[in-house]
Amino acid sequence: MTTRTAVDGRAAFDARNLLIHAALIFGSVVMLLPFGWMLATSLKAPPQIFTYPPTLIPNPVVWQNYVDTVRAMPFGRFYLNSLFVAVSVTTLQILTASLSAFAFARLRYRGREALFLVYLATLMIPFQVTMIPNFILIRYLRWYDTFYALIVPTAFSAFAVFLLRQYFRGIPVELDEAARMDGASSLRIWARVIMPLSGPVLAALTIFVFLGSWNDFLWPLVVTNSNATRTIPVGLASFQGQFNTDWHLLMAGSVIALLPVLLVYILAQKRFVEGITLSGMGGR
Amino acid sequence: MGVRQTPHPHGNHKVRAEGAADVAPYSGHTTFAHRAKPKLPLQAHMTAQTASVSQQTSVSRWRRYRPDQQWEAYLFLLPSFAGFLIFVAIPVIASLALSFFDWNLLSPPEFVGVKNYVQLLTSDRVFRKVLFNTFYFTVTIVPLQLAFGLLLAVALNRAVRGIEIYRLIYFMPVVTTIVAAALVFQWFFNRDFGILAAAIWELGAKTGLPIRPPDWLNDPDWAKPAVVVLTLWKNTGFTMVIYLAALQGVPRELYDAAKVDGASGWQSFRYVTFPMVSPTTFFLMVIQMIGAFQLFSEAFVMTRGGPAQATLTIVFYIYQMAFEFSRMGKGAAVAWVLFIFIFLFTFIQTRLQRRWVHYEAGGES
Numbered sequence: 001m002t003t004r005t006a007v008d009g010r011a012a013f014d015a016r017n018l019l020i021h022a023a024l025i026f027g028s029v030v031m032l033l034p035f036g037w038m039l040a041t042s043l044k045a046p047p048q049i050f051t052y053p054p055t056l057i058p059n060p061v062v063w064q065n066y067v068d069t070v071r072a073m074p075f076g077r078f079y080l081n082s083l084f085v086a087v088s089v090t091t092l093q094i095l096t097a098s099l100s101a102f103a104f105a106r107l108r109y110r111g112r113e114a115l116f117l118v119y120l121a122t123l124m125i126p127f128q129v130t131m132i133p134n135f136i137l138i139r140y141l142r143w144y145d146t147f148y149a150l151i152v153p154t155a156f157s158a159f160a161v162f163l164l165r166q167y168f169r170g171i172p173v174e175l176d177e178a179a180r181m182d183g184a185s186s187l188r189i190w191a192r193v194i195m196p197l198s199g200p201v202l203a204a205l206t207i208f209v210f211l212g213s214w215n216d217f218l219w220p221l222v223v224t225n226s227n228a229t230r231t232i233p234v235g236l237a238s239f240q241g242q243f244n245t246d247w248h249l250l251m252a253g254s255v256i257a258l259l260p261v262l263l264v265y266i267l268a269q270k271r272f273v274e275g276i277t278l279s280g281m282g283g284r
Numbered sequence: 285m286g287v288r289q290t291p292h293p294h295g296n297h298k299v300r301a302e303g304a305a306d307v308a309p310y311s312g313h314t315t316f317a318h319r320a321k322p323k324l325p326l327q328a329h330m331t332a333q334t335a336s337v338s339q340q341t342s343v344s345r346w347r348r349y350r351p352d353q354q355w356e357a358y359l360f361l362l363p364s365f366a367g368f369l370i371f372v373a374i375p376v377i378a379s380l381a382l383s384f385f386d387w388n389l390l391s392p393p394e395f396v397g398v399k400n401y402v403q404l405l406t407s408d409r410v411f412r413k414v415l416f417n418t419f420y421f422t423v424t425i426v427p428l429q430l431a432f433g434l435l436l437a438v439a440l441n442r443a444v445r446g447i448e449i450y451r452l453i454y455f456m457p458v459v460t461t462i463v464a465a466a467l468v469f470q471w472f473f474n475r476d477f478g479i480l481a482a483a484i485w486e487l488g489a490k491t492g493l494p495i496r497p498p499d500w501l502n503d504p505d506w507a508k509p510a511v512v513v514l515t516l517w518k519n520t521g522f523t524m525v526i527y528l529a530a531l532q533g534v535p536r537e538l539y540d541a542a543k544v545d546g547a548s549g550w551q552s553f554r555y556v557t558f559p560m561v562s563p564t565t566f567f568l569m570v571i572q573m574i575g576a577f578q579l580f581s582e583a584f585v586m587t588r589g590g591p592a593q594a595t596l597t598i599v600f601y602i603y604q605m606a607f608e609f610s611r612m613g614k615g616a617a618v619a620w621v622l623f624i625f626i627f628l629f630t631f632i633q634t635r636l637q638r639r640w641v642h643y644e645a646g647g648e649s
């Protein structure tokens with residue numbers, strides 16, 4: 001940004017630009033290396049894995065590793081479990097949150113602000129604080145190792161309420177007043193006016209909640225105990241427990257676990273980045 | 285929607301959204317088309333956590349309450365309210381109560397007063413280690429991640445070309461399942477056949493220097509940095525994207541003005557960029573600190589908390605107490621200590637922010 005004449009300013013700009021790209025490309029390699037290393041190992045035969053120095057390109061390419069992995073661990077089942085749980089949690093969270101957000105943004109009643117503060121206060125509570133009593137409750141309800149345990153406690157989100165309320169408040173109130181004039185009920189206004197106009201925020205929230213649920217680890221680890229209910233991350237971790245040093249299988253399992261999410265991410269990059277950064281909080 | 289923060293046609297350059305105060309008010313001018321396609325609505329959620337403080341319903345356009353909507357509203361609130369009551373509110377209290385008991389789920393709970401807490405604070409050597417580890421992770425991960433994230437964002441912001449592809453790559457780890465990431469890093473850090481160790485051996489052989497790779501995951505001194513590296517790899521993309529959005533909201537004129545005044549590249553970073561993104565830095569710092577306090581999966585998969593408890597974190601300790609040793613009361617006590625820490629440190633940061641976070645004139649602070 002120093003002041004120079006136009007001519008050599010341009011030259012400096014190009015040189016600097018080159019430098020920036022060099023740094024960014026180096027960074028990209030660092031970011032991609034673990035993925036590459038994972039993929040390469042997943043296709044190697046064990047003798048090649050345990051040689052020194054390590055080589056990146058698998059030779060021969062052993063697709064059989066994937067067959068062995070799927071035979072050893074029901075990854076198909078884990079997919080289905082994860083999918084079922086993530087879809088249910090996302091649907092329920094958005095449903096419950098949008099109804100409440102509507103009440104906070106649009107209805108007028110006594111105690112609204114106080115109640116909203118209570119909702120906000122629950123945002124401060126880390127999940128780990130409620131984890132143990134929830135676990136005990138789940139056992140008491142005989143929900144241990146069932147989908148209820150995975151879905152129901154995570155179906156409510158104060159954060160989603162907060163996010164949706166902010167958005168709903170930006171929708172012109174004249175629209176629902178007009179609808180009310182025409183005799184529409186509140187439920188109808190929620191369904192026909194507010195929700196259809198909230199596409200962007202709902203899309204963002206959907207991606208955020210879905211991904212959070214798909215990648216969630218601690219809670220599913222605590223409440224599942226069989227392959228019938230294990231989600232992908234927990235299934236992969238228990239796979240690790242059994243095949244401790246079979247790196248070709250563990251890496252094949254990791255590739256299997258990552259593939260669907262990464263594919264969807266690459267296809268819908270912009271939405272993903274927006275959705276996650278917008279909804280931000282949980283990122284890990 | 286409150287989270288719109290790119291300069292928009294009607295507005296002044298309102299870059300940030302750190303508080304609910306600027307997070308929402310519906311302005312009558314906003315056109316409908318504009319709303320239908322909001323621009324990158326990054327980052328304004330900013331604070332859900334910190335916002336609660338300033339969350340005031342300053343918008344006075346709400347009309348008086350309508351008695352006929354009272355019960356209707358309760359019905360709308362009922363599903364989520366019931367959920368919070370059962371799975372959040374009651375468990376928080378239950379967790380506090382539980383921390384004053386010894387309970388292994390088999391025999392009846394036994395009231396022990398503050399014994400669990402006293403033990404944690406005085407005689408529990410492992411817990412001391414756990415606290416140290418957690419602070420170690422916090423003070424390494426948070427600054428490094430902020431620095432890398434900002435650096436990358438500044439570079440990306442200047443690169444002009446290729447933003448999309450770089451962002452695709454840098455953000456990839458963010459969507460990655462942490463268990464898979466931890467597995468590959470475990471393999472990555474393998475001393476005998478890992479790629480990193482091989483590179484270091486090679487470097488040693490080529491240069492003749494006496495360097496040899498440490499046995500990362502089996503060496504208490506090196507296991508922690510390995511976890512830090514994994515966390516940085518996983519989360520820096522998130523930091524970068526948030527910073528990038530903030531940078532794109534910094535008005536061009538400020539840089540032009542700095543240039544006219546003869547500022548160097550570093551000076552315009554130091555005196556324009558840095559203060560302009562400081563609210564974002566504050567936001568990221570708070571959520572990353574909370575995240576670092578809650579570190580678990582990384583250590584669970586990669587190192588199992590070891591070696592010699594070198595990577596045992598607070599949350600890991602809660603997990604161990606409750607689900608490996610069946611000591612529900614002690615687990616709950618640790619969880620409450622975590623809660624208090626998070627609360628305290630968030631509070632302190634909110635206080636300190638006045639000293640260094642720059643809000644545009646008229647903004648709250």
